[in-house]
Amino acid sequence: MLDQTTNLGSRLKDPALLEERAFVAGAFAEGEGGTFEVTNPARGDVIARVADCSRAQVARAIDAAAAAQRDWAARTGKARAAVLRRWFELMMEHQEDLAVIMTAEQGKPLAESRGEIAYAAGFIEFSGEEAKRIYGETIPGHQRDKRITVIRQPVGVAASITPWNFPAAMITRKAGPALAAGCAFVARPASETPLSATALAVLAERAGVPAGVFSVVPSGRASEIGREFCENPTVRKLTFTGSTEVGRLLLRQAADQVKKCSMELGGNAPFLVFDDADLDAAVEGAIASKFRNNGQTCVCANRIYVQSGVHDAFAEKLAARVAELRVGDGLEEGTDLGPLISPEAIGKVQEHIADATDKGARVVLGGGGDDMPGAFLRPTVLTGATQEMAVAREETFGPLAALFRFETEEEAIRLANDTIFGLASYVYARDIGRVTRVQEGLDYGIVGVNTGLISTEVAPFGGVKQSGLGREGGHYGVEEFLEIKYVCTAV
Numbered sequence: 316m317l318d319q320t321t322n323l324g325s326r327l328k329d330p331a332l333l334e335e336r337a338f339v340a341g342a343f344a345e346g347e348g349g350t351f352e353v354t355n356p357a358r359g360d361v362i363a364r365v366a367d368c369s370r371a372q373v374a375r376a377i378d379a380a381a382a383a384q385r386d387w388a389a390r391t392g393k394a395r396a397a398v399l400r401r402w403f404e405l406m407m408e409h410q411e412d413l414a415v416i417m418t419a420e421q422g423k424p425l426a427e428s429r430g431e432i433a434y435a436a437g438f439i440e441f442s443g444e445e446a447k448r449i450y451g452e453t454i455p456g457h458q459r460d461k462r463i464t465v466i467r468q469p470v471g472v473a474a475s476i477t478p479w480n481f482p483a484a485m486i487t488r489k490a491g492p493a494l495a496a497g498c499a500f501v502a503r504p505a506s507e508t509p510l511s512a513t514a515l516a517v518l519a520e521r522a523g524v525p526a527g528v529f530s531v532v533p534s535g536r537a538s539e540i541g542r543e544f545c546e547n548p549t550v551r552k553l554t555f556t557g558s559t560e561v562g563r564l565l566l567r568q569a570a571d572q573v574k575k576c577s578m579e580l581g582g583n584a585p586f587l588v589f590d591d592a593d594l595d596a597a598v599e600g601a602i603a604s605k606f607r608n609n610g611q612t613c614v615c616a617n618r619i620y621v622q623s624g625v626h627d628a629f630a631e632k633l634a635a636r637v638a639e640l641r642v643g644d645g646l647e648e649g650t651d652l653g654p655l656i657s658p659e660a661i662g663k664v665q666e667h668i669a670d671a672t673d674k675g676a677r678v679v680l681g682g683g684g685d686d687m688p689g690a691f692l693r694p695t696v697l698t699g700a701t702q703e704m705a706v707a708r709e710e711t712f713g714p715l716a717a718l719f720r721f722e723t724e725e726e727a728i729r730l731a732n733d734t735i736f737g738l739a740s741y742v743y744a745r746d747i748g749r750v751t752r753v754q755e756g757l758d759y760g761i762v763g764v765n766t767g768l769i770s771t772e773v774a775p776f777g778g779v780k781q782s783g784l785g786r787e788g789g790h791y792g793v794e795e796f797l798e799i800k801y802v803c804t805a806v
């Protein structure tokens with residue numbers, strides 16, 4: 316850990332955005348369970364003591380959401396769009412303060428936090444535009460005296476549980492389409508990063524989001540709140556982003572009420588580099604995908620497969636570029652890699668490195684040594700990785716680039732698909748036939764072709780297999796918060 320204190324409030328132009336209270340039924344409130352500490356992972360100092368909501372308090376937020384939802388849904392799409400547009404504008408007006416809050420609690424470099432705020436605001440903007448376009452349809456009747464219509468209606472009250480790696484975007488990627496559809500929303504942020512969520516609540520109130528339509532209930536008691544969301548019948552939709560392990564648990568808990576669920580879970584992205592790839596572009600794409608958020612994203616390149624003909628040249632170029640990455644405090648300009656979310660997160664990366672080298676991999680750069688303080692870890696590049704290693708089976712969630720060698724196109728697709736996950740994948744090649752065959756052969760919800768960055772609010776984000784259920788973003792995202800009603804009228 317660095318030895319300076321953060322003094323977060325003094326860094327903000329609008330200190331009111333640093334909100335330690337919960338936002339329930341349109342009012343900021345202390346936590347009935349006391350408070351829990353939020354620390355800066357770079358410096359280790361406590362930056363806030365945040366409201367720890369009790370399960371009863373969360374239940375009241377759900378009741379308030381139900382009370383507010385019908386009137387919110389009765390507004391026109393245009394009216395809901397106007398409020399969401401204002402919320403978007405306020406997020407962008409306060410982008411710098413929101414970014415400083417995010418870096419202070421999550422650690423990512425300020426430049427990445429600024430990018431996430433724009434990404435998060437983009438979901439609010441795009442969803443608001445969709446609010447005006449929630450169409451139904453008519454279907455030619457099956458009998459002369461029957462008329463068939465299909466209408467789309469909001470599911471009702473939605474609740475979210477979100478992770479620490481994208482503290483704002485994972486909330487707005489759900490709340491934006493939910494509010495656009497006419498739902499009311501209760502957000503439970505990760506306990507490591509609640510301040511980005513409460514700041515969103517401050518701006519939602521200023522934007523005119525009606526009391527109860529959007530609540531934020533920070534809490535240190537994740538499983539209790541999860542049970543409230545799963546067991547309270549007023550919650551009609553649960554939307555989760557996080558590990559596959561917790562996703563499975565929530566699905567089991569939600570099954571009793573056959574509750575509508577969206578799940579954005581773990582990944583294990585393959586990154587394929589073929590002999591005909593633009594190697595420099597492939598290296599830049601690998602850096603962007605692997606080291607964004609210091610490797611702490613579900614779409615990071617977790618396994619880098621390189622065809623034999625270019626393997627050594629690629630490995631050399633990649634290692635040279637990784638060596639240039641500056642590790643440090645995200646609040647300092649020029650930092651490329653901040654700390655991991657916690658010192659404990661370093662352990663998982665070091666376990667993957669040790670397992671790989673024990674099984675024959677070679678460290679080209681780094682190696683996981685703890686020569687830096689606290690939650691900091693220098694990036695590692697290794698070659699000789701194989702399917703038998705932990706890094707091939709598990710999400711590393713840290714700065715480890717593991718290179719695997721392959722010979723043929725068929726082998727690359729087979730190795731890439733050899734996982735229980737199916738979220739993001741990447742291919743670098745220039746032969747159009749090869750690119751087409753590979754993008755169709757990869758068993759994933761997302762394929763990046765000659766790009767390492769696929770995250771945008773306009774496209775459907777989601778996975779297959781054990782990477783999740785449903786899609787978020789684009790016009791698909793709103794569908795997750797709508798029910799289809801079939802009306803058959805005798806005339």
Ligand SMILES: NC(=O)C1=CN([C@@H]2O[C@H](COP(=O)(O)OP(=O)(O)OC[C@H]3O[C@@H](n4cnc5c(N)ncnc54)[C@H](OP(=O)(O)O)[C@@H]3O)[C@@H](O)[C@H]2O)C=CC1
Pocket residue numbers: 476477478479480503504505506507534535536537538539540541542556557558559561562564579580581582612613710711712
């Ligand atoms: N697909 C993705 O986008 C993400 C995947 N991951 C994967 O998950 C691993 C662990 O990261 P982590 O953030 O701990 O992910 P978790 O899945 O453990 O946590 C994600 C969210 O779920 C909450 N949670 C944890 N346990 C429960 C429970 N029993 N009931 C209800 N909510 C619960 C957490 O609360 P609390 O904060 O209080 O623990 C957090 O808000 C990572 O190493 C990575 O592999 C992580 C983040 C995002």
Ligand SMILES: O=C(O)[C@H](O)CS(=O)(=O)O
Pocket residue numbers: 480481484485556579611612613614769770776
């Ligand atoms: O959870 C994550 O890692 C995010 O979904 C990745 S992204 O949306 O920023 O691509």
